[in-house]
Amino acid sequence: MQSKEELLNEFSALISFVKSIRDLDDETWVSPIAEGKWTTRDIIAHIMLWDKYFLENAIERITNRKVISAKHLDFDEFNKEAVEYAKETSKEEILDKTIYYRNQLIRHINEMSDAEFLGEHMDGDGNKFSAYHYLIGFIPHDEHHIRQIKEFLGDSLLVKSSE
Numbered sequence: 001m002q003s004k005e006e007l008l009n010e011f012s013a014l015i016s017f018v019k020s021i022r023d024l025d026d027e028t029w030v031s032p033i034a035e036g037k038w039t040t041r042d043i044i045a046h047i048m049l050w051d052k053y054f055l056e057n058a059i060e061r062i063t064n065r066k067v068i069s070a071k072h073l074d075f076d077e078f079n080k081e082a083v084e085y086a087k088e089t090s091k092e093e094i095l096d097k098t099i100y101y102r103n104q105l106i107r108h109i110n111e112m113s114d115a116e117f118l119g120e121h122m123d124g125d126g127n128k129f130s131a132y133h134y135l136i137g138f139i140p141h142d143e144h145h146i147r148q149i150k151e152f153l154g155d156s157l158l159v160k161s162s163e
Contacts (some may be wrong), residue, residue: 004117007135014142018098030093033152038083040152043145045086045094046079050138051101053078055108055126058129062116063108071124083113103121110139 002010021040030039037044057070084098086094109131120128 004052004112004114007132007139010108010139011109011142012102012106014047014146015099017146017149018095018102021153022095024090025151028153033148037148039086040137040149040157041086041094042083043149044098045089046082047142047145048094048101049078049082049085050096051098054134054138055101055105055114058103058121058123059108059131060133062121063111068121068123068129072127076154086103094146104117132158 018135021044024040029041031060032039033043053073058068112131117131120130123129
């Protein structure tokens, strides 16, 4: 079993990735990563809004010793709303909020005792929720999306990050 520190280190990889795409030109930012797929903008907004949701409805509530209000959501509907949000929001705001919410999640999880981190709390639907399993679930989700964007950007990302 990975330690909280190891998991948070992996979970924080999104921050450096988001910083690395800050200078992405607008055309690339809003271009679908493949036919029928989301844009980089959509993917980052999607991750940011899930981070915001879990921060406010689960992770902060655990550290503040409140009842978790997170519920099983209609993923398709949530993701559709994220894409609409992205269309109306500047690149800078999306990137800044992504870094902010991810840092807040890391800070709150880092502050948790082992019992809070590993413990099973009841969510808004009466299902078990733990910060540990949240990280275990979302790290591969991040990695999947980061890999998609990196494949789409190809060499252009390498040039940007080495400048």
